Amino acid sequence: MRALPRAATPLLGFGRLLRRYGFAIAPEQVSGFMQAVTLLGPRSMADIREAALATLAPPPDRRDEFEAHFQNHFYGNTSAVVEGDADEETRIKDDGGASQEQIEVISQQEGGELSSGAEQLSTRDFQRDDDGLAAFRRKLASALPARRSFRTVRTHSRGKLDLRRSLREIVSADGDVPSPLLRRRQTVPRKLLILIDVSGSMKLHTADYLKLAHAAVQGADRAEIFTFGTRLTRITSALRIRDRDQALARAAAQVDDWDGGTRMGPTLLAFLSVPRFSAFSRGAAIVILSDALERGDHAELETAMRRLSARAFRLSLATPLAGDPRFRPATAALRAILPDLDDLVDGSSLAGLTDFILSLARPAPAAATIWKGVS
């Protein structure tokens, strides 16, 4: 075995550095990186940077962070810290590629907003809710609305002739014609998209909602969870961790806008403007957990809801305010979005909410029809 040349040490070190910051870098990627640098010359630092980008493959949404680490490591430029610009644009956070190594680091963090969020998670822990959620998780996959897939399954009755398989049978039977085989188009559960409002007005309920979201991610094959307040955060990857306390602590740490204000319209529009997020909403059952108390102008909220409802299979809004029997969709924002909603239901209790999500596959009259009768 040949020893590595001295010059290769920083390259190795860079791989290790990235791993420490939660980039998933495999050993073969590091060796690919070194090969690439050799192939390119390297004639300049730019070559090394290009090689790193191509072989270490940082996810596009963590590109800036990657660049900062590169500057830091190869130029010793510690001032290049990743700092998000606090402009008017709604910020989007998506921690898709991070590895699980981060968990430990985050659970050690104490103080400030993060721990207040985490504390809140543990206060309302009732055994009854837990049993309900466990049942919800078991039932969810089969209760979600289904659609017919392009793929077919074998069946013994009620299907069309599977010509390809039948012919294969005939060939293997040397031309005899056994009973024909049938196939049917498979049904697959639709995607479930849950958008959770984490603003101050929803403070009492966010902890419950996160537990529900965790159960949904664990129970359904394709569920995506986002939180929104003044920003939009994707927390699906955090909630994939099986252990609930760990998952919720991690999700809580990812969300930066706990108990702040709401900018529901702009954040939902931001959601729709990311192609891969809006692609997820297509044909999905979308459940928004929010009181829809939009400050100021609700024109953006209206646009966002109209777009969402055009994409979704079913668009539901669950608001804790509807727990009050005197509740009527009377605010200007609610009245404006009511025609776009398929359901406007009570979101004040976990039991009611789980029952509602399990009933998504069953048809129900549109929200506007139901609430016209009572208001």
Added chain:
Amino acid sequence: MTLPSAETVATSPEAVAQHLAASRYLADESLSTAIFLAIRLGKPLLLEGAPGVGKTEAAKAIAELLGRDLVRLQCYEGIDAAHALYEWNYQRQLLAIRHAGEHEIDIYDDRFLIARPLLQVLKAPEQRVLLVDEIDRSDHEFEALLLEFLSDFQISIPERGTIRATAQPIVILTSNRTRELAEALRRRCVYHWIGYPDAEREAAIIMLRAGDVAEATARAVAAAVQSIRARPLAKPPGIAEAVEWANAATILEKGGSPWPEAFRRAIGVLIKDEEDLSYIAPELGRIVEEALA
């Protein structure tokens, strides 16, 4: 005819960029480096980017640069081995059995084997380039199958045994990133994220790609498209749409519309979403005028 071997064509990233430009594809430094590395390291090239930034075009240009045929495998939900690897021609086998009568016949002969894209490439790795297009549309099972193919470049056919590639084929994967790909797949590839180009490069691309568009028009289109992309649209226009827009506006102008008017009337080829159109309509005049200035 002997084809140039991949190494002789790809001597440096600059050489790759030059060859690509000869095939009417303008690659920036980063992309040409990624292509160069993919060819020389013998790894698949994974291109990700928003729709319409030229991922598929890049694959076509690479095939042209190497003088090879492009074999395209379009992915979709539900794609499976029979569509990607191989399939037996059962109808033909049946006929052959009928026809043979008492004679013995090998029904697993080559003439009954329908080679699908992956097998086609495996059979002639030095004459073909494989493009696996929009892999994010396929499901996880297919991704796993592809992973196996990409690591060993071999296919096992139970009736025939294992077929191996005699040389490392060149493979290009594209993804719109509508879902996350498996880490294992990303790891095995040379990766490049294609972003939208800056105005200058976009103008150059429009000049190269569009039929006969004046340089001033191309520059104006590039500037206007940059400014339109900066707005929160449901579907930001890609490069392909920008080229179409430049073409359409030129045709309208020759038909007698004055400049700003021609751009405005041709907007339908750039923005193809009713809500985006109504959002951009009031500002369009100003955007075009600024771009023309």
